[in-house]
Amino acid sequence: MGQILRSYLRHDRDTGAMRDPANLVSSRARTMWLLLALVQVVVLAGAQVAWWLLDDDGSRVPHVVVAVITGALALTYLAVMPALRYRTHRWEVTDTAVYTQTGWLTRERRIAPISRVQTVDLKRGPVDQLVGLASVTVTTASARGPLAINGLDLATAQSVLDQLTQAAERERGDGT
Amino acid sequence: MSGPDESTEPPVEPVEQIEPPVETVEQIEPPAEPVEQIEPVVEPVAQVEQPEPGEELDPATGLPQIPWRRLSPRMLLVHPVHSLIRFLPALVVIFLARRSSSDSGGQLVELGATVLVVLVGLLHYFTTRFRIWNGQIELRSGLFVRQRLATPADRVRTVDLTSTPYHRILGLSKVVIGTAASGHGAEKIELNALPTAEARTLRDELIHVRSLAAGAALAATPAPGSPGSPAQPGRGRILDAVLADLTGGTAAGIELVRLDPRWVRYAPLTTAGLLSALTIVGFGSQLIRGMSDQFWSQVVDVGQSAASSLGWLVALVVAVGGLTVVAVLAIAGYLLQFWGFRLTRHAGGTLHVSRGLLTTREVSIEEKRLRGVDIGEHLGLRLVGGARLSAIATGLGRADDSGPRSVLVPPAPRSVVLGVADRILGDATALTGPLIGHPIAARRRRVIRATVFPAVLALGAALWAGFGDLPWWPTWVLVGFAALGAPLGLDRYAGLGHLVTPEHLVTRSGTFGRSRAALERDGIIGWVERETFFQRRAGLVSMVATTAAGAKGYVVHDCSGQQALAVMAEINPALIAQFAGDSAPIEQ
Numbered sequence: 001m002g003q004i005l006r007s008y009l010r011h012d013r014d015t016g017a018m019r020d021p022a023n024l025v026s027s028r029a030r031t032m033w034l035l036l037a038l039v040q041v042v043v044l045a046g047a048q049v050a051w052w053l054l055d056d057d058g059s060r061v062p063h064v065v066v067a068v069i070t071g072a073l074a075l076t077y078l079a080v081m082p083a084l085r086y087r088t089h090r091w092e093v094t095d096t097a098v099y100t101q102t103g104w105l106t107r108e109r110r111i112a113p114i115s116r117v118q119t120v121d122l123k124r125g126p127v128d129q130l131v132g133l134a135s136v137t138v139t140t141a142s143a144r145g146p147l148a149i150n151g152l153d154l155a156t157a158q159s160v161l162d163q164l165t166q167a168a169e170r171e172r173g174d175g176t
Numbered sequence: 177m178s179g180p181d182e183s184t185e186p187p188v189e190p191v192e193q194i195e196p197p198v199e200t201v202e203q204i205e206p207p208a209e210p211v212e213q214i215e216p217v218v219e220p221v222a223q224v225e226q227p228e229p230g231e232e233l234d235p236a237t238g239l240p241q242i243p244w245r246r247l248s249p250r251m252l253l254v255h256p257v258h259s260l261i262r263f264l265p266a267l268v269v270i271f272l273a274r275r276s277s278s279d280s281g282g283q284l285v286e287l288g289a290t291v292l293v294v295l296v297g298l299l300h301y302f303t304t305r306f307r308i309w310n311g312q313i314e315l316r317s318g319l320f321v322r323q324r325l326a327t328p329a330d331r332v333r334t335v336d337l338t339s340t341p342y343h344r345i346l347g348l349s350k351v352v353i354g355t356a357a358s359g360h361g362a363e364k365i366e367l368n369a370l371p372t373a374e375a376r377t378l379r380d381e382l383i384h385v386r387s388l389a390a391g392a393a394l395a396a397t398p399a400p401g402s403p404g405s406p407a408q409p410g411r412g413r414i415l416d417a418v419l420a421d422l423t424g425g426t427a428a429g430i431e432l433v434r435l436d437p438r439w440v441r442y443a444p445l446t447t448a449g450l451l452s453a454l455t456i457v458g459f460g461s462q463l464i465r466g467m468s469d470q471f472w473s474q475v476v477d478v479g480q481s482a483a484s485s486l487g488w489l490v491a492l493v494v495a496v497g498g499l500t501v502v503a504v505l506a507i508a509g510y511l512l513q514f515w516g517f518r519l520t521r522h523a524g525g526t527l528h529v530s531r532g533l534l535t536t537r538e539v540s541i542e543e544k545r546l547r548g549v550d551i552g553e554h555l556g557l558r559l560v561g562g563a564r565l566s567a568i569a570t571g572l573g574r575a576d577d578s579g580p581r582s583v584l585v586p587p588a589p590r591s592v593v594l595g596v597a598d599r600i601l602g603d604a605t606a607l608t609g610p611l612i613g614h615p616i617a618a619r620r621r622r623v624i625r626a627t628v629f630p631a632v633l634a635l636g637a638a639l640w641a642g643f644g645d646l647p648w649w650p651t652w653v654l655v656g657f658a659a660l661g662a663p664l665g666l667d668r669y670a671g672l673g674h675l676v677t678p679e680h681l682v683t684r685s686g687t688f689g690r691s692r693a694a695l696e697r698d699g700i701i702g703w704v705e706r707e708t709f710f711q712r713r714a715g716l717v718s719m720v721a722t723t724a725a726g727a728k729g730y731v732v733h734d735c736s737g738q739q740a741l742a743v744m745a746e747i748n749p750a751l752i753a754q755f756a757g758d759s760a761p762i763e764q
Binding site for chain 2: 017018019021092094096097099105106107108109110111112113116140141142143144145147
């Protein structure tokens with residue numbers, strides 16, 4: 001059973017396909033994802049409680065059934081998702097390209113040449129600041145092409161920002 | 177951080193002006209001649225390129241400045257009317273308030289409001305001035321809110337001429353100049369309104385002449401290698417267009433396609449036609465609801481008695497009547513949008529579209545911005561052998577109320593559309609060549625998704641009807657959808673495909689809204705490869721080629737991982753090669 005599960009969730013590729021990006025994000029990112037997921041679960045639990053309080057005629061059986069199901073799903077989600085995300089989220093910046101991989105059920109890879117990069121932003125949301133992380137967002141001229149690397153620790157994010165800025169200057173210098 | 181062409185430009189700055197080092201008006205004229213000779217044009221190009229803001233700052237005085245140009249005085253007739261129409265709701269409210277309060281002082285308020293509105297229109301006219309000077313387009317407008325826009329003339333991307341019926345009566349056109357975006361929407365300079373001839377001359381100054389000069393300059397510069405074999409396919413297109421115009425075309429450009437009234441028969445089959453018909457029906461139903469209930473109860477009585485006696489016949493008549501109304505409305509919408517449709521290509525490769533029945537529009541698409549074409553074959557069109565053509569270009573903006581701005585050929589016979597597309601692209605394989613099919617697993621996915629979803633809903637509806645109070649007809653409807661699912665899924669799979677030609681990436685997908693898009697390889701910026709949970713089980717991925725033009729990303733649905741890699745490797749080999757090989761095992 002574990003084998004089957006792992007084969008569903010592992011991202012196997014045929015030989016000759018692109019390899020994964022080389023770098024993992026910070027291990028503290030798991031905490032960040034856990035916190036964000038907790039918020040979602042709390043909101044869902046709140047909705048359940050509201051339903052319980054508002055709908056107090058009739059039997060309690062549907063409430064209990066739904067609560068048990070969502071509780072089980074939520075616990076599985078909280079236990080499994082951060083670890084899976086941590087295994088999947090990867091990034092790599094070379095002299096000519098930015099390459100990221102994200103997602104835990106749906107896996108998405110994005111690649112963009114540095115010569116076409118328009119802006120590079122470093123952002124820190126409230127949870128980021130709590131855990132000491134940052135995210136780097138790279139935009140191109142295409143609205144469908146921004147790349148985001150979430151969950152980097154601050155020092156790494158800063159160095160990625162510098163690396164990208166320098167590489168972009170270099171590419172443009174060659175381009176004229 | 178700025179990037180290539182259509183990316184970050186220095187934002188349009190309010191310019192506190194600077195003495196002009198050169199007189200741009202004289203320089204723009206000579207390029208109009210060079211239809212005969214190519215060499216002399218090289219100079220005007222150099223001169224047009226020269227003036228850069230700040231670079232040629234010549235402190236010497238006495239250099240004559242170019243006078244500011246004004247909008248047409250006939251606009252004084254148009255603008256107040258437009259302002260009145262815009263403020264009509266507010267005026268109506270004031271009028272109604274006056275009626276209800278029977279206060280004679282209200283009359284003054286109403287008069288004052290009207291006068292104010294007219295004054296605002298006049299103010300706009302008197303304070304708007306523009307000129308092209310020093311390689312820039314400058315616009316000054318407003319009295320209280322002074323707005324000075326200055327944007328380099330060679331950053332112009334679109335020049336559209338629009339004429340509402342008011343404008344046409346007075347011989348005016350509204351000019352909207354769109355410039356290169358700084359990533360978040362283009363700056364637009366609006367001149368409302370100029371005499372149509374002057375507007376056309378302005379457009380030619382800004383777009384066609386520049387393209388011609390650029391194209392001729394490319395033709396004149398010695399290419400590396402043999403002359404006459406341009407290094408890049410894009411330049412070859414410009415070269416061909418220039419040469420064609422030298423030999424055969426007129427100054428007005430070569431006409432590629434013109435509306436044939438018989439194409440109206442495609443109108444009811446397009447989604448746009450259906451949507452416009454439905455909108456009108458929607459408005460109509462609002463009206464209907466407003467009518468008195470007695471009227472409707474009588475109608476319902478008549479209808480019920482007729483239905484009980486004739487039944488199916490009545491339903492049939494109603495259905496046919498409804499379809500006819502929809503068809504007529506769609507045809508009306510088609511004619512409103514596309515009457516007088518003309519697509520021409522000018523020297524330098526600029527495509528020029530003019531169309532419209534009541535409100536005429538002229539849109540110019542520069543060669544440089546054109547990144548491919550999209551052949552749309554919606555289900556209805558496909559069944560009768562029709563198609564439509566759209567341009568994949570940067571900076572065209574959203575569709576507005578007069579139809580999408582990227583239309584190159586309205587719904588028309590497929591042969592016409594393919595002919596025009598071939599003349600524009602020059603890549604027959606990309607347009608009609610066979611595409612690489614996607615794995616069989618994709619077919620299974622399509623069919624399952626098309627049948628399972630309605631089948632599950634049908635089951636749910638059946639349970640609800642059996643144990644609850646839902647009537648039975650939703651179940652039958654959903655069963656019908658599920659039955660249709662298999663052929664639709666197969667059709668959808670047959671529509672999937674992709675191809676890489678030396679110049680283009682071709683993608684095709686869809687069944688209700690099928691389109692075959694040929695995107696220039698140079699226009700592709702990056703790649704996105706997605707794999708959902710179910711796709712991973714089937715060994716499929718979806719790949720998006722991101723670009724700055726058109727839909728911003730063109731998707732290859734449900735292909736195999738190897739096919740996706742092959743496409744990416746062929747188009748960006750250096751980029752992909754650095755990521756080849758096996759993934760490193762995960763440490764920790």
